[in-house]
Amino acid sequence: MKPNLLRAYEKMLLIRIAEQELVNLYLREKIMSFVHFYVGQEAVAVGVCDALKKEDRVLGNHRSHGHYLAKGGNLTKMVSELLGRKTGLARGKGGSMHMRAPEVNVIGTTPILGSVVPLSCGSAFEQKFRREKGITTAFFGDGAFEEGVVYETLNLAALFKLPLLLVVENNLFAVNSKLKDRRSPNYDVEKIVTGLGAAYFKADGNDYEDVHAKAVKAVAQVRRGSPAVLECVAYRHMAHSAPIFDEGYREEDILEMRLRKDPLKKVRRALLARGVSEKKLVALEGATKKDVLKSVAAALHAPYPAKGELYTDLYAA
Numbered sequence: 007m008k009p010n011l012l013r014a015y016e017k018m019l020l021i022r023i024a025e026q027e028l029v030n031l032y033l034r035e036k037i038m039s040f041v042h043f044y045v046g047q048e049a050v051a052v053g054v055c056d057a058l059k060k061e062d063r064v065l066g067n068h069r070s071h072g073h074y075l076a077k078g079g080n081l082t083k084m085v086s087e088l089l090g091r092k093t094g095l096a097r098g099k100g101g102s103m104h105m106r107a108p109e110v111n112v113i114g115t116t117p118i119l120g121s122v123v124p125l126s127c128g129s130a131f132e133q134k135f136r137r138e139k140g141i142t143t144a145f146f147g148d149g150a151f152e153e154g155v156v157y158e159t160l161n162l163a164a165l166f167k168l169p170l171l172l173v174v175e176n177n178l179f180a181v182n183s184k185l186k187d188r189r190s191p192n193y194d195v196e197k198i199v200t201g202l203g204a205a206y207f208k209a210d211g212n213d214y215e216d217v218h219a220k221a222v223k224a225v226a227q228v229r230r231g232s233p234a235v236l237e238c239v240a241y242r243h244m245a246h247s248a249p250i251f252d253e254g255y256r257e258e259d260i261l262e263m264r265l266r267k268d269p270l271k272k273v274r275r276a277l278l279a280r281g282v283s284e285k286k287l288v289a290l291e292g293a294t295k296k297d298v299l300k301s302v303a304a305a306l307h308a309p310y311p312a313k314g315e316l317y318t319d320l321y322a323a
């Protein structure tokens with residue numbers, strides 16, 4: 007599957023500009039719940055989703071605006087959800103971390119760390135059991151990779167040869183904890199994954215073309231009957247759950263490096279080098295911003311759920 011770089015740039019731009027507008031809404035206190043921004047990691051969501059087909063399913067975690075949009079989720083509905091509006095994905099009751107778009111096979115995003123992994127395994131099991139064509143892809147972080155359910159799931163997926171692709175977005179931190187403070191020096195993701203019987207691929211998460219190429223290989227492997235893990239090393243530009251650009255705790259991942267490796271700049275440079283005009287890119291950037299602002303305006307004008315709905319759609323164990 008050959009990537010369409012201009013289309014990929016457009017999708018990455020949509021995610022980036024949408025996130026920037028969500029930052030504005032957050033700072034204006036229009037968003038009253040947690041938000042984890044995806045800025046800096048756009049090449050992963052778009053690179054992987056461009057290697058998937060519509061029938062393939064996607065699940066995500068607490069930082070999943072990018073995955074939802076890359077798979078084709080509707081932006082107005084997503085912004086409406088974050089603003090707590092009735093027109094949102096969960097009628098305004100789920101917020102940023104509970105998104106789903108069944109029409110494009112975004113099955114759901116879940117904030118309990120690692121929970122997306124066994125859920126996606128169940129989805130892949132169903133696809134195999136019903137002899138469906140699609141595969142299931144789950145996105146989660148390096149911190150979640152350390153949860154016990156990941157190892158149990160990989161074992162089961164390898165045993166049953168499930169059509170499951172786990173994408174680990176290694177942005178070097180889990181909240182403020184660095185990899186080296188959390189893992190023994192001998193910790194080896196590839197050995198863990200292959201030792202459990204799954205295939206392992208690694209990509210530069212700042213580079214759309216590398217992510218896409220490795221995702222195509224990983225997806226092919228999964229379709230052939232072996233679960234796979236694709237580890238993408240990327241940078242999260244903002245703080246864990248707030249629009250702060252530099253909190254001072256990072257050493258190996260400093261602001262200057264993050265900006266230099268910006269995945270959007272890389273794709274933009276490649277497009278210019280391949281003959282796409284500056285004028286065309288500026289026009290695309292302007293048009294995308296206009297679309298995002300239209301979605302934000304529509305969401306801001308949407309109604310809140312009625313008071314009578316306060317106790318509906320709730321589940322209490």
Ligand SMILES: Cc1ncc(C[n+]2csc(CCOP(=O)(O)OP(=O)(O)O)c2C)c(N)n1
Nearest residue numbers: 069117118119147148149150177179180181
């Ligand atoms: C079971 C559980 N423990 C703790 C948390 C709190 N928590 C939310 S995100 C996070 C770190 C996530 O790190 P990572 O998986 O690397 O993803 P990233 O935020 O870097 O994208 C933690 C500890 C949680 N949501 N669930």
